[in-house]
Amino acid sequence: MTEPTSLGNELLRSAARLSRWASRHASFDVPFAQARLLALLDELGPSRVSALAAADHSSQPSITTQLHRLEAAGWVERAVDPDDARASLVSLSPAGKDALEDVRRARVAVLAPALDGLDATALARVRVAIDVLDELLAAAAEPPSHPTRKDG
Amino acid sequence: MTEPTSLGNELLRSAARLSRWASRHASFDVPFAQARLLALLDELGPSRVSALAAADHSSQPSITTQLHRLEAAGWVERAVDPDDARASLVSLSPAGKDALEDVRRARVAVLAPALDGLDATALARVRVAIDVLDELLAAAAEPPSHPTRKDG
DNA sequence: CAAATTACATAGATAACCTATGCATATCAA
Protein backbone atom coordinates (compact mmCIF):
# COMPACT_ATOMS: atom_id res chain seq x y z
CA MET A 1 0.00 0.00 0.00
CA THR A 2 2.28 2.76 -1.13
CA GLU A 3 -0.46 4.59 -2.96
CA PRO A 4 -0.88 8.24 -2.06
CA THR A 5 -4.14 7.60 -0.24
CA SER A 6 -2.47 5.61 2.48
CA LEU A 7 0.35 8.08 2.82
CA GLY A 8 -1.76 10.54 4.77
CA ASN A 9 -2.92 7.81 7.05
CA GLU A 10 0.59 6.63 7.74
CA LEU A 11 1.86 10.12 8.33
CA LEU A 12 -0.88 10.91 10.81
CA ARG A 13 -0.38 7.63 12.57
CA SER A 14 3.36 8.09 12.88
CA ALA A 15 3.07 11.69 13.97
CA ALA A 16 0.48 10.80 16.59
CA ARG A 17 2.59 7.95 17.90
CA LEU A 18 5.73 9.97 18.31
CA SER A 19 3.78 12.77 19.88
CA ARG A 20 2.03 10.48 22.29
CA TRP A 21 5.17 8.69 23.22
CA ALA A 22 7.02 11.93 23.85
CA SER A 23 4.31 13.44 25.98
CA ARG A 24 4.23 10.27 28.06
CA HIS A 25 7.99 10.16 28.54
CA ALA A 26 9.03 13.76 28.76
CA SER A 27 9.19 14.59 32.42
CA PHE A 28 7.91 18.04 33.00
CA ASP A 29 5.23 19.03 35.43
CA VAL A 30 3.54 21.48 33.10
CA PRO A 31 0.51 19.81 31.54
CA PHE A 32 0.68 19.38 27.82
CA ALA A 33 -1.92 21.91 26.77
CA GLN A 34 -0.41 24.56 29.00
CA ALA A 35 3.03 23.92 27.58
CA ARG A 36 1.60 24.27 24.10
CA LEU A 37 0.02 27.56 25.00
CA LEU A 38 3.23 28.87 26.52
CA ALA A 39 5.04 28.05 23.29
CA LEU A 40 2.35 29.74 21.26
CA LEU A 41 2.50 32.89 23.36
CA ASP A 42 6.23 32.94 22.94
CA GLU A 43 5.84 32.68 19.18
CA LEU A 44 3.08 35.24 18.80
CA GLY A 45 3.88 37.71 21.52
CA PRO A 46 1.05 39.58 23.27
CA SER A 47 -2.17 38.20 21.85
CA ARG A 48 -5.88 38.21 22.26
CA VAL A 49 -7.65 35.14 23.54
CA SER A 50 -9.42 34.63 20.25
CA ALA A 51 -6.18 34.95 18.29
CA LEU A 52 -4.64 32.24 20.43
CA ALA A 53 -7.62 29.98 19.85
CA ALA A 54 -7.34 30.46 16.11
CA ALA A 55 -3.61 29.84 16.06
CA ASP A 56 -3.99 26.75 18.23
CA HIS A 57 -6.90 25.41 16.21
CA SER A 58 -8.89 25.11 19.38
CA SER A 59 -12.01 26.69 20.81
CA GLN A 60 -12.01 29.99 22.61
CA PRO A 61 -13.32 28.48 25.88
CA SER A 62 -10.45 26.00 25.86
CA ILE A 63 -7.96 28.82 25.67
CA THR A 64 -9.76 30.78 28.36
CA THR A 65 -9.55 27.82 30.72
CA GLN A 66 -5.89 27.17 30.03
CA LEU A 67 -5.06 30.85 30.41
CA HIS A 68 -6.68 30.88 33.82
CA ARG A 69 -4.37 28.09 34.87
CA LEU A 70 -1.35 29.84 33.42
CA GLU A 71 -2.36 33.00 35.25
CA ALA A 72 -2.74 31.09 38.50
CA ALA A 73 0.80 29.83 38.00
CA GLY A 74 2.01 33.37 37.36
CA TRP A 75 3.17 32.50 33.86
CA VAL A 76 1.13 34.98 31.88
CA GLU A 77 0.04 38.56 32.31
CA ARG A 78 -3.02 40.25 30.95
CA ALA A 79 -3.57 43.80 29.91
CA VAL A 80 -6.70 45.36 28.61
CA ASP A 81 -6.44 46.01 24.92
CA PRO A 82 -6.25 49.80 24.64
CA ASP A 83 -8.32 49.64 21.46
CA ASP A 84 -11.10 47.47 22.87
CA ALA A 85 -12.05 47.17 26.50
CA ARG A 86 -13.62 43.76 25.93
CA ALA A 87 -10.37 42.22 24.82
CA SER A 88 -7.27 41.21 26.74
CA LEU A 89 -3.73 41.17 25.56
CA VAL A 90 -2.06 38.14 27.06
CA SER A 91 1.69 37.79 27.26
CA LEU A 92 4.31 35.59 28.89
CA SER A 93 5.67 36.73 32.23
CA PRO A 94 9.36 36.19 32.99
CA ALA A 95 8.35 33.17 35.07
CA GLY A 96 6.40 31.92 32.07
CA LYS A 97 9.47 32.15 29.88
CA ASP A 98 11.42 30.20 32.46
CA ALA A 99 8.71 27.54 32.56
CA LEU A 100 8.75 27.33 28.79
CA GLU A 101 12.50 26.88 28.82
CA ASP A 102 12.12 24.00 31.26
CA VAL A 103 9.58 22.38 29.00
CA ARG A 104 11.84 22.76 26.01
CA ARG A 105 14.76 21.24 27.82
CA ALA A 106 12.64 18.27 28.83
CA ARG A 107 11.38 17.79 25.30
CA VAL A 108 14.85 17.99 23.89
CA ALA A 109 16.04 15.49 26.48
CA VAL A 110 13.40 12.92 25.64
CA LEU A 111 14.47 12.74 22.01
CA ALA A 112 18.15 13.30 22.58
CA PRO A 113 19.06 9.62 22.87
CA ALA A 114 17.55 9.06 19.44
CA LEU A 115 19.07 12.18 17.88
CA ASP A 116 22.53 12.10 19.38
CA GLY A 117 24.95 10.39 17.12
CA LEU A 118 22.98 10.99 13.96
CA ASP A 119 25.23 12.08 11.14
CA ALA A 120 24.63 15.07 8.92
CA THR A 121 22.64 13.07 6.42
CA ALA A 122 20.34 11.71 9.06
CA LEU A 123 19.90 15.13 10.60
CA ALA A 124 18.97 16.48 7.20
CA ARG A 125 16.29 13.84 6.98
CA VAL A 126 14.90 14.98 10.32
CA ARG A 127 14.85 18.52 9.01
CA VAL A 128 12.93 17.34 5.95
CA ALA A 129 10.42 15.65 8.23
CA ILE A 130 9.84 18.84 10.19
CA ASP A 131 9.40 20.83 7.00
CA VAL A 132 7.00 18.30 5.52
CA LEU A 133 4.85 18.34 8.65
CA ASP A 134 4.76 22.12 8.70
CA GLU A 135 4.06 22.41 4.99
CA LEU A 136 1.24 19.89 5.10
CA LEU A 137 -0.36 21.56 8.06
CA ALA A 138 -0.12 24.90 6.33
CA ALA A 139 -1.57 23.48 3.13
CA ALA A 140 -4.31 21.64 4.95
CA ALA A 141 -5.28 24.46 7.25
CA GLU A 142 -5.11 27.28 4.77
CA PRO A 143 -8.03 27.88 2.50
CA PRO A 144 -7.11 26.03 -0.70
CA SER A 145 -5.62 28.29 -3.32
CA HIS A 146 -6.01 25.43 -5.78
CA PRO A 147 -8.67 25.37 -8.44
CA THR A 148 -10.35 22.79 -6.19
CA ARG A 149 -11.81 25.69 -4.34
CA LYS A 150 -15.32 26.71 -5.13
CA ASP A 151 -16.43 29.63 -2.99
CA GLY A 152 -14.54 32.54 -1.72
CA MET B 1 18.70 28.10 16.34
CA THR B 2 19.20 25.25 13.96
CA GLU B 3 21.47 23.38 16.32
CA PRO B 4 20.60 19.75 16.89
CA THR B 5 19.20 20.41 20.34
CA SER B 6 16.29 22.36 18.97
CA LEU B 7 15.59 19.83 16.26
CA GLY B 8 13.85 17.44 18.62
CA ASN B 9 11.76 20.26 19.96
CA GLU B 10 10.72 21.37 16.52
CA LEU B 11 9.92 17.87 15.40
CA LEU B 12 7.75 17.19 18.41
CA ARG B 13 6.00 20.49 18.04
CA SER B 14 5.27 19.96 14.37
CA ALA B 15 4.14 16.39 14.86
CA ALA B 16 1.85 17.40 17.69
CA ARG B 17 0.37 20.23 15.69
CA LEU B 18 -0.43 18.16 12.65
CA SER B 19 -1.82 15.43 14.83
CA ARG B 20 -3.97 17.79 16.78
CA TRP B 21 -5.23 19.55 13.72
CA ALA B 22 -6.12 16.28 12.03
CA SER B 23 -7.96 14.88 14.99
CA ARG B 24 -9.94 18.08 15.23
CA HIS B 25 -10.86 18.15 11.55
CA ALA B 26 -11.28 14.50 10.63
CA SER B 27 -14.95 13.77 10.88
CA PHE B 28 -15.47 10.32 12.28
CA ASP B 29 -17.62 9.45 15.22
CA VAL B 30 -15.17 6.96 16.72
CA PRO B 31 -13.28 8.65 19.54
CA PHE B 32 -9.59 9.05 18.93
CA ALA B 33 -8.29 6.53 21.45
CA GLN B 34 -10.69 3.88 20.24
CA ALA B 35 -9.64 4.44 16.66
CA ARG B 36 -6.02 4.07 17.71
CA LEU B 37 -6.77 0.83 19.45
CA LEU B 38 -8.65 -0.54 16.45
CA ALA B 39 -5.63 0.19 14.29
CA LEU B 40 -3.33 -1.45 16.78
CA LEU B 41 -5.46 -4.58 16.94
CA ASP B 42 -5.45 -4.72 13.17
CA GLU B 43 -1.67 -4.50 13.17
CA LEU B 44 -1.01 -7.00 15.92
CA GLY B 45 -3.83 -9.49 15.49
CA PRO B 46 -5.26 -11.26 18.56
CA SER B 47 -3.50 -9.80 21.56
CA ARG B 48 -3.52 -9.71 25.31
CA VAL B 49 -4.58 -6.58 27.11
CA SER B 50 -1.11 -6.06 28.51
CA ALA B 51 0.48 -6.50 25.08
CA LEU B 52 -1.78 -3.80 23.71
CA ALA B 53 -0.86 -1.47 26.55
CA ALA B 54 2.83 -2.00 25.89
CA ALA B 55 2.49 -1.51 22.15
CA ASP B 56 0.41 1.62 22.67
CA HIS B 57 2.76 3.00 25.32
CA SER B 58 -0.18 3.43 27.62
CA SER B 59 -1.29 1.95 30.92
CA GLN B 60 -3.12 -1.33 31.21
CA PRO B 61 -6.22 0.26 32.81
CA SER B 62 -6.48 2.67 29.89
CA ILE B 63 -6.60 -0.22 27.46
CA THR B 64 -9.09 -2.11 29.60
CA THR B 65 -11.44 0.87 29.56
CA GLN B 66 -11.13 1.42 25.83
CA LEU B 67 -11.64 -2.27 25.16
CA HIS B 68 -14.87 -2.22 27.12
CA ARG B 69 -16.12 0.51 24.86
CA LEU B 70 -15.03 -1.33 21.76
CA GLU B 71 -16.76 -4.44 23.05
CA ALA B 72 -19.94 -2.50 23.72
CA ALA B 73 -19.82 -1.33 20.12
CA GLY B 74 -19.32 -4.90 18.94
CA TRP B 75 -15.96 -4.09 17.41
CA VAL B 76 -13.79 -6.55 19.27
CA GLU B 77 -14.13 -10.11 20.49
CA ARG B 78 -12.44 -11.75 23.43
CA ALA B 79 -11.38 -15.30 23.98
CA VAL B 80 -9.75 -16.79 27.03
CA ASP B 81 -6.11 -17.47 26.41
CA PRO B 82 -5.85 -21.26 26.35
CA ASP B 83 -2.46 -21.04 28.06
CA ASP B 84 -3.55 -18.78 30.90
CA ALA B 85 -7.06 -18.43 32.25
CA ARG B 86 -6.31 -14.95 33.59
CA ALA B 87 -5.57 -13.57 30.17
CA SER B 88 -7.81 -12.63 27.26
CA LEU B 89 -7.03 -12.69 23.60
CA VAL B 90 -8.68 -9.69 22.01
CA SER B 91 -9.28 -9.42 18.29
CA LEU B 92 -11.16 -7.26 15.81
CA SER B 93 -14.63 -8.40 14.81
CA PRO B 94 -15.80 -7.92 11.21
CA ALA B 95 -17.73 -4.86 12.39
CA GLY B 96 -14.53 -3.59 13.97
CA LYS B 97 -12.69 -3.93 10.69
CA ASP B 98 -15.45 -1.97 8.99
CA ALA B 99 -15.26 0.73 11.63
CA LEU B 100 -11.50 0.92 11.18
CA GLU B 101 -11.91 1.30 7.44
CA ASP B 102 -14.29 4.21 8.02
CA VAL B 103 -11.74 5.86 10.28
CA ARG B 104 -9.01 5.40 7.71
CA ARG B 105 -11.11 6.89 4.97
CA ALA B 106 -11.85 9.92 7.13
CA ARG B 107 -8.19 10.37 7.99
CA VAL B 108 -7.16 10.09 4.39
CA ALA B 109 -9.80 12.62 3.45
CA VAL B 110 -8.63 15.20 5.92
CA LEU B 111 -5.12 15.30 4.46
CA ALA B 112 -6.13 14.66 0.87
CA PRO B 113 -6.44 18.36 -0.07
CA ALA B 114 -2.85 18.85 1.03
CA LEU B 115 -1.51 15.69 -0.58
CA ASP B 116 -3.37 15.74 -3.86
CA GLY B 117 -1.38 17.41 -6.53
CA LEU B 118 1.99 16.73 -4.93
CA ASP B 119 4.50 15.54 -7.47
CA ALA B 120 6.69 12.49 -7.07
CA THR B 121 9.46 14.46 -5.40
CA ALA B 122 7.12 15.92 -2.84
CA LEU B 123 5.56 12.54 -2.16
CA ALA B 124 9.02 11.14 -1.61
CA ARG B 125 9.60 13.82 1.00
CA VAL B 126 6.41 12.77 2.76
CA ARG B 127 7.65 9.21 2.75
CA VAL B 128 10.93 10.37 4.29
CA ALA B 129 8.97 12.16 6.99
CA ILE B 130 7.04 9.01 7.86
CA ASP B 131 10.21 6.95 7.99
CA VAL B 132 11.98 9.50 10.15
CA LEU B 133 9.12 9.58 12.64
CA ASP B 134 9.02 5.81 12.83
CA GLU B 135 12.76 5.45 13.12
CA LEU B 136 13.04 8.03 15.87
CA LEU B 137 10.24 6.45 17.84
CA ALA B 138 11.86 3.07 17.49
CA ALA B 139 15.23 4.45 18.54
CA ALA B 140 13.78 6.41 21.42
CA ALA B 141 11.58 3.63 22.72
CA GLU B 142 14.21 0.91 22.55
CA PRO B 143 16.31 0.28 25.62
CA PRO B 144 19.36 2.55 25.33
CA SER B 145 21.76 -0.38 25.74
CA HIS B 146 21.20 -1.15 22.08
CA PRO B 147 24.34 -1.45 19.90
CA THR B 148 23.22 1.53 17.79
CA ARG B 149 24.77 3.62 20.51
CA LYS B 150 28.28 4.83 19.93
CA ASP B 151 29.31 4.97 23.54
CA GLY B 152 28.38 2.73 26.38
C1' DC C 1 -30.21 55.13 21.49
C1' DA C 2 -31.60 50.25 20.47
C1' DA C 3 -30.12 46.21 18.05
C1' DA C 4 -26.66 43.42 16.47
C1' DT C 5 -22.08 41.98 16.93
C1' DT C 6 -17.95 40.83 19.21
C1' DA C 7 -14.71 39.26 23.04
C1' DC C 8 -14.36 36.66 26.62
C1' DA C 9 -16.23 33.84 30.67
C1' DT C 10 -19.04 30.20 32.61
C1' DA C 11 -21.69 25.82 32.66
C1' DG C 12 -21.99 21.19 31.82
C1' DA C 13 -20.65 17.16 29.33
C1' DT C 14 -17.41 13.65 27.43
C1' DA C 15 -12.95 11.63 26.47
C1' DA C 16 -8.53 10.22 27.69
C1' DC C 17 -5.50 9.49 30.64
C1' DC C 18 -3.05 8.19 35.23
C1' DT C 19 -2.08 5.82 39.94
C1' DA C 20 -3.63 2.84 43.44
C1' DT C 21 -5.79 -1.16 44.49
C1' DG C 22 -8.71 -5.43 44.29
C1' DC C 23 -9.38 -10.18 42.71
C1' DA C 24 -8.51 -14.36 40.45
C1' DT C 25 -5.19 -17.40 38.51
C1' DA C 26 -0.32 -19.11 38.16
C1' DT C 27 3.95 -20.34 39.83
C1' DC C 28 7.33 -21.65 43.16
C1' DA C 29 9.53 -23.25 47.55
C1' DA C 30 9.68 -26.23 50.96
Next chain:
DNA sequence: TTGATATGCATAGGTTATCTATGTAATTTG
Protein backbone atom coordinates in the same frame (compact mmCIF):
# COMPACT_ATOMS: atom_id res chain seq x y z
C1' DT D 1 0.03 -29.73 49.27
C1' DT D 2 0.19 -25.20 50.86
C1' DG D 3 1.35 -20.57 51.74
C1' DA D 4 3.82 -16.64 49.56
C1' DT D 5 4.48 -14.17 45.60
C1' DA D 6 3.86 -12.78 40.89
C1' DT D 7 0.90 -11.83 37.06
C1' DG D 8 -3.29 -10.40 34.20
C1' DC D 9 -7.01 -7.81 34.16
C1' DA D 10 -10.86 -4.88 36.32
C1' DT D 11 -12.45 -1.13 39.20
C1' DA D 12 -12.18 3.27 41.76
C1' DG D 13 -11.22 7.86 41.82
C1' DG D 14 -8.93 11.92 40.16
C1' DT D 15 -6.89 15.28 36.72
C1' DT D 16 -6.45 17.32 32.23
C1' DA D 17 -8.26 18.59 27.82
C1' DT D 18 -11.77 19.49 25.07
C1' DC D 19 -16.22 20.53 23.11
C1' DT D 20 -21.00 23.05 22.54
C1' DA D 21 -24.23 26.17 24.40
C1' DT D 22 -24.94 30.21 26.65
C1' DG D 23 -24.20 34.47 29.54
C1' DT D 24 -22.22 39.22 30.14
C1' DA D 25 -20.12 43.32 28.94
C1' DA D 26 -18.24 46.46 25.43
C1' DT D 27 -18.48 48.13 20.66
C1' DT D 28 -20.39 49.19 16.44
C1' DT D 29 -24.24 50.45 13.49
C1' DG D 30 -28.56 52.03 11.60
